[in-house]
Structure formats: C-alpha cells, structure tokens
Amino acid sequence: QVQLVQSGAEVRKPGASVKVSCKASGYTFTNYAIHWVRQAPGQRLEWMGWIKVANGNTKYSQKFQGKVTIARDTSASTAYMELSSLTSEDTAVYFCVKDPGGSSSWEYFDYWGQGTLVTVSS
Amino acid sequence: EIVLTQSPGTLSLSPGERATLSCRASQSVSNSYLAWYQQKPGQAPRLLIYGVSSRATGIPDRISGSGSGTDFTLTISRLEPEDFAVYYCQQYGGSPPYTFGQGTKLEIK
Numbered sequence: 001q002v003q004l005v006q007s008g009a010e011v012r013k014p015g016a017s018v019k020v021s022c023k024a025s026g027y028t029f030t031n032y033a034i035h036w037v038r039q040a041p042g043q044r045l046e047w048m049g050w051i052k053v054a055n056g057n058t059k060y061s062q063k064f065q066g067k068v069t070i071a072r073d074t075s076a077s078t079a080y081m082e083l084s085s086l087t088s089e090d091t092a093v094y095f096c097v098k099d100p101g102g103s104s105s106w107e108y109f110d111y112w113g114q115g116t117l118v119t120v121s122s
Numbered sequence: 123e124i125v126l127t128q129s130p131g132t133l134s135l136s137p138g139e140r141a142t143l144s145c146r147a148s149q150s151v152s153n154s155y156l157a158w159y160q161q162k163p164g165q166a167p168r169l170l171i172y173g174v175s176s177r178a179t180g181i182p183d184r185i186s187g188s189g190s191g192t193d194f195t196l197t198i199s200r201l202e203p204e205d206f207a208v209y210y211c212q213q214y215g216g217s218p219p220y221t222f223g224q225g226t227k228l229e230i231k
Contacts, residue, residue, distance in 0.1 A: 044210070044222045044223065044224045044225065045167070045210060045212070045222040046219075046222070047218065047219050047220045047221065047222075059218060061218055061219040062218075062219070063219070095166055095167075100172075106172075106214070106215070107155070107214035107215055107218075107220050108155070108157040108169065108172050108212060108214045108220075109157075109159075109167075109169060109212075110169050110178065110179075111169075112166035112167055112168070113166065114166055115166055
C-alpha cells in the first residue's frame with residue numbers, strides 16, 4: 001500500500017534551517033509529484049510547493065519563494081523539504097503529500113505523510 | 123489568490139442526522155477543481171472528494187459533493203460516529219497557490 005513516512009519532530013532556534021524527509025513506498029516514486037503542505041497552530045492548511053519527481057522540476061508558492069527548497073533522491077524514493085531563516089511563525093506541522101496525477105500534476109492530494117512538527121523557539 | 127470560506131465554523135449534530143457543509147470561493151474555481159478532506163485529531167487529512175463530486179477510493183456513498191463556480195457543498199447523508207472530525211475544502215488546477223478553507227468542525231451534539 002502507498003505510504004509516505006516522514007522524519008521526526010525538530011526543534012530549531014530562530015534564523016536556523018530545517019530539512020524534513022519523506023520516504024515513499026508502495027508505488028513508483030518517479031511517476032507522481034510530491035507536494036508539501038503545512039498546518040500552523042490555529043491556521044488553515046497552506047500549500048508550499050511541489051516537485052515533479054521524474055525530472056526534479058519544482059514550483060513554489062510565492063509566499064515561500066526563496067525560503068523553501070524541495071528536492072528528491074530517486075534512488076532512495078525520498079523527497080526533502082528544507083526551510084531556511086526560521087521564525088516563530090514557521091512553527092507548524094509539515095506534511096508531504098502525493099499528487100494522483102501521472103505525467104502531469106493534478107494538484108490535489110490522495111496520500112499524506114504522518115506530518116513532522118517543526119518548533120522554532122529561542 | 124483564491125480565498126475559500128467555509129461555513130459554519132462548527133456544526134453540532136447527532137449520529138444518523140444529515141450534515142451539510144459549505145465552501146465559498148472568492149472567485150470562480152476553474153474546471154470545478156475542488157476537493158474535500160477529513161482530518162481527525164492527531165492525524166493527517168484524508169481525501170474524500172475531488173473534482174467537486176468524485177469520491178476517493180474507499181469513501182462511502184453517504185458522503186457526496188456538489189456545486190459549481192463559487193459555491194460548493196459536502197453532504198453526509200447519515201452521520202456515523204467516525205464522521206465527527208474537521209473538514210477542509212481545497213481548490214486546485216489553476217494558477218498556484220492551491221488554497222484551503224479554514225475548516226468546519228463537525229461535532230457530536
């Protein structure tokens with residue numbers, strides 16, 4: 001069955017960076033895009049960006065341009081999301097999610113990772 | 123950016139009753155690209171509906187979606203205990219960002 005397993009919770013100080021991993025299994029990793037969505041306390045879900053796993057092309061929300069980097073390692077069936085220049089407003093649960101589209105992204109999400117809590121605190 | 127507004131914020135109903143959740147967009151959603159998700163405490167969201175009215179794999183037919191343009195509805199015809207959760211709508215398919223509503227909490231009365 002399809003699974004997305006994320007790395008564990010992280011605590012960082014303001015100004016630092018964090019990198020979250022997302023290991024996929026149960027499907028052909030290179031055939032589907034991976035997106036990242038975050039959920040800050042009391043806030044709505046927020047789409048951050050996505051990567052077309054087959055060729056590594058990325059697209060980011062304008063809000064996160066320059067702050068987030070999404071990458072993948074096809075040999076490890078793993079996607080990564082790195083967030084830099086952290087502030088307290090980046091405290092949130094970060095989800096990797098699978099796009100059900102094949103060669104083209106459909107931009108809704110059929111499978112979700114379990115989420116990774118990133119806490120930014122001095 | 124398309125802003126999605128869900129109503130009501132909280133809906134209190136009893137098992138067996140019918141639930142109607144609303145999602146209104148600030149501008150027309152292209153090609154009816156509207157999805158619904160269910161989230162229970164401590165869990166990731168789960169896809170229920172995509173393309174306004176298509177049920178995801180394993181979703182029972184008592185859960186349905188409808189609407190067009192800027193007004194969309196998720197209906198649960200007969201509430202089961204496992205349906206009490208938070209529900210989010212999401213628009214996609216046009217230009218990013220792909221946005222979510224603020225959620226409707228469905229609680230047991």
